[in-house]
Amino acid sequence: MSTLEEHVDIAVPIDAAWESLHHAEHYPRFLDGVRDARTETGGRAHLDVEAGGRSRSFEAEVSDHDDRRVMEWRTTGDPRLAGSFSLQPIDQGHTRLQARLEYDPGTVREAFGGPKGFAQANAIERQVRGDLEHFKEYLEQQR
Secondary structure (H helix, E strand, O other): OEEEEEEEEEOOOHHHHHHHHOOHHHHHHOOOOEEEEEEEOOOEEEEEEEEOOEEEEEEEEEEEEOOOOEEEEEEOOOOOEEEEEEEEEEEOOEEEEEEEEEEOHHHHHHHHOOOOHHHHHHHHHHHHHHHHHHHHHHHHHHO
């Protein structure tokens, strides 16, 4: 299992960032490859994703730790992915978003194609970093 951690500092209060994480229907606006997303009952989310020329649908279980501002998620089927988003206040108007992704490189390659080994890890890292930057831009433009 591989783990990737990235963070971005966003010029919005922590409550605004926390609220935005909970609107799955907005994910296509800032997550590259997500074509459709929706929150479902029972702490679940559904995402339609296109990556590596392949389309996939995912169901994920989502759990909140509101007191710590941590949202954890994991897919309920293949490919097995898990992760979390953690928010920390920097000051009254700025928030740090820490993203953590746990994945099996072979499973990701099987599901989406793409490079192997180190090149794959670099591609996933660039993707996550880009998505965090898009989320930052999305939130800051909403102000």
